[in-house]
Amino acid sequence: MDQSISELSERIREAVAQKRALRIRAGGSKDFYAYKLEGEPLDVSGYRGVVDYEPSELVMTARAGTPLAEIEDALAAGGQMLACEPPYFGPHATLGGCVAAGFSGPRRASAGPVRDFVLGTRVLNSAGENLRFGGQVMKNVAGFDVSRLMTGSFGTLGVILEVSLKVLPRPEEELTLRFQMDEAKAIEAMNRWAGQPLPISATCHAGSALTVRLSGSKLGVAAARTKIGGDLVPEGQAFWRAVREQTLDAFRGPLWRLSIKSTTPPLALPGRQVIEWNGSLRWVACDAPAQLVFEAARKAGGHATRFRASRGTPIMRLDPAVLELHKRLKAALDPSGIFGPHRLHPDF
Amino acid sequence: MGKPEILQPPVQPVLHQADLLRRLAAALPPDCLLHEREDLVPYECDGLSAHCQVPLAVALPENEDQVRDVLRICSQARVPVVARGAGTGLSGGAMPHSQGVTLALSKLKSILAIDPAARTARVQPGVRNLAISEAAAVHGLYYAPDPSSQIACSIGGNVAENSGGVHCLKYGLTGHNLLMLRVVTIDGELLEIGSEGLDAPGYDLLALITGSEGLLGVVTEVTVKLLPKPVKAQVILAAFDSVVKAGEAVAQIIAAGCIPAGLEMMDKLAVAAVEQFVHAGYPLDAEAILLCECDGTAEEVAVEIERVSQVMRASGATDIRLSRDDAERLKFWSGRKAAFPAVGRILPDYYCMDGTIPKKKLGEVLAGIGALSKQFGLSCPNVFHAGDGNLHPLIMFDANEGDQAQRAEAFGARILELCIEAGGTITGEHGVGIEKIDQMCLQFGTGELSCFLAVKHALDPHALLNPGKAVPTLHRCAEFGAMRVHRGQEKFPELPRF
Secondary structure (H helix, E strand, C coil): CCCCHHHHHHHHHHHHHCCEEEEEECCCCCCCCCCCCCEEEEEECCCCCEEEEEEHCCCEEEEECCEEHHHHHHHHHHCCCCCCCCCCCCCCCCCHHHHCCCCCCCCCCHHHHHHHHCCCEEEECCCEEEEEEEEECCCCCCCCCCEEEEHCCCCCEEEEEEEECCCCCCEEEEEEEECCCCCCHHHEEEHHHHHHCCCCCEEEEECCCEEEEEEEEEEHCCCCCCCEEEEEECCHHHHHHHCCCCCHHHHHCCCEEECCCCCCCCCCCCCCCEEEEEHHEEEEEECCHHHHHHHHHHHHCCEEEEEEEECCCHHHHHHHHHHHHHHHHHHCCCCCCCECCCCCCCCC | CCCCCHCCCCCCCCCCCHHHHHHHHHHHHCCCEEHHHHHHHHHHHCCCCCCCCCCCCCCCCCCCHHHHHHHHHHHCCCCCEEECCCCCCCCCCCCCCCCCCEEEECCCCCEEEEEECCCCCCCCCCEHCCCCCCHHHCCCCCCCCCCCCCCCHHHHHHHCCCCCCCCHHHCCCCHHHEEEEEEECCCCCEEEEEECCCCCCCCCCHHCCCCCCCCCEEEEEEEEEEEEEEEEEEEEEEEEEHHHHHHHHHHHHHHHHCCEEEEECCCCCHHHHHHHHCCCCCCCCCEEEECCCEEHHHHHHHHHHHHHHHHHHHCCCCEEEEEECHHHHHHHHHHHHCCCHHHHHHHHHHECEECCCCCHHHHHHHHHHHHHHHHHHCCCEEEEHHHHHHHEEEECCCCCCCCCCHHHHHHHHHHHHHHHHCCCECCCCCCCCCCCCCCCHHCCCCCHHCCCCCCCCHHCCCEEEEECCCCCCCHHHHHHHCCCCCCCCCCHHHHHCC
């Protein structure tokens, strides 16, 4: 049964009037990623269903509470996919959560992140108004890109009701290859291959092996395989699912995520490391002092975030000028401060 | 949302003009501040020459510190600032403000670093789009977004407009190819946005700044992604006896799982205009032609070319030609790339529109444009980024002939409304600027506009950056709504803007 927008609007207006915080939530699969979870849950899982999908337009529009699995099934039936390969992190993941979290999976380095596929959104603001940003077309530069600003904002700027996504055809052929090599050699190889016109759609170094996925036409994939070599991994699909969902052993424990320059040599941090995205994403399972990890990422031209940790430990470190801008944007879009206060940061 | 005070005109400038010029001169090297009328006139418009305005002064900083100084001075003096790149924009986004300073970034034109291993280029905003690909070519890399003005347009302007290009169906717009920006706020504060990795924590400020048309900050450095140059590219030139069939072929190509590097359509009028001028070898008897470029490895190209050709034949193509070599591929493209100047040779003026529609509405919208063309008595060839639904109708007129200029503008406004009615947008890649400011009131409601204004206010509380462009005030929309009752009778009077 469909939840009505007016019900949700009413809840928002009440919360503003009573100065009570709301925590926008559906499947709860991304609850782990939070500095603090404040406010009473505003459950949007009842607002669901695919609104419009025409494969030849490369666009799907669906309500935020639609289970991600349902979205992916519908796309698969049309021979298409969410090219950002978003992780679920739980059986009840929804489209809204996928966009609000903005987490992208193994295909991100070649296909782009979640936000690049968000063409438009329908959003309830803190006045309970139903607003529409962007649209259902591929190119649209009218107005500020509020839809992409919503992507990855973790429900701190408004309630995402509906999303229009750019979708892409599934590749005709995919295969997975494995190379025994250490981290340093893997980083070199990933970057070298990424600089060549090869149909590489995912890379992952864990333990002592580099795993590479090729995606494209049968002929193109076969030619690339001849070129780069490696051993065929028969259970390729299961492996990439395990990388995406972080069920590999290497992801266990307190987990840091470092988004850095792809050519950075192996990081001198304790703990197991997993390398993805041609070297630009490093997962480090360790409980090293936060300062040490933040600094390592900064030196490598990027940022560290504490991906899985206990509540109340800062997730991210923002530059003072950038932090100030976050506070101003939060105040501009959610002047009452009711949407997920402190979800991402102690200061907003 | 939307604080009411931002809808008010800004406070009066707190400095006399002479004091302002003195301060700016002190902050800039000699010859980097223009304020004599004859020096200012070259800056009076961008690529949209219908909207001209001479600024108070033009500042030409040579480095980031000078950009920060100019912004600080203007901010303290409450003087509007209009950032300008190469001035090739088509929506009047860089049209000066009569009481403001045009901040021209043309002297910031160094390629600071190319990192072939990490596949990135760090450049100043005044670097030309094509210069990045030229500099990266030695490493087998290139910068993918290729707006048709790429030999002249600057990367800073590309960021401000989120520019697209012929290849953005497969490779994305500017925003999809950026890693990091250095942005100076109106207060002279420096922001580093994005990272040398693929993302940064917190809100996606990179997405917010990209395409913000100079309303939120001034870009002083851009780090872009570079891609490996495809081994091979080949073009199919196909003719169709109806625009609808050509549109159907586009839908079928995509439904067949192909994302070609480029997929362009031109109608009969556009083909005729181009053939007179460049002799690209287009069939003159076709109602529409499609140009489809496939790129990748030799194997991938062979497969895709075969598949696309089959689909085109099945969709009723009357003629299909394949580029035999790179020279012929470039010849096929030459007509498309020369479409705008070719139209300009037939009549002295043309007005290039830029709406995007869902592809399935193509036939309907083109029929609508045809009807409007008769109604307004002006010819309108169409070129079309068919793969992503981005239309460029070219309204032809002669500004020296009677009311043709007014008719062209009214015709253009109606085309934008058609795009909105079809579920599309008033701008796919050229930006809103000053040109489409009123149509923003049709595409968005008060709630959305208030949200944009709140974002603007968060970054630029006194509305000094490119005022009057891209996002209309609610007041302006209210006036526009009232005027629309009398549409067609007179031109909209210019409202007080800031």
